[in-house]
Amino acid sequence: MAEHTREVLGGIDLVRSLTVGVPADARTKRDWDLAILLQLDSLEAVAEYRDEKTHRAYVDVYLKPMMDKIRAWNFEL
DSSP states (O other): OHHHHHHHHHTOTTOSEEEEEOOSSHHHHHHOSOEEEEEOSOHHHHHHHHHOHHHHHIIIIIITTTOSOOOOOOOOO
């Protein structure tokens, strides 16, 4: 899952940097499958990214069937 995520999301032009993490211990693995840190140029680019066709296919076709929950937050770095 992590490698597929790197391949798919890393190929989106809007993505300036991508880090994909997997749980490091059993406690974390109980609650999380994957952590994805994407860096975009601006907060405005987030709206464009959400509608981007590759991202939509990744979320709707690949992720959603496997996940109970998907969480997303925006942070300034």
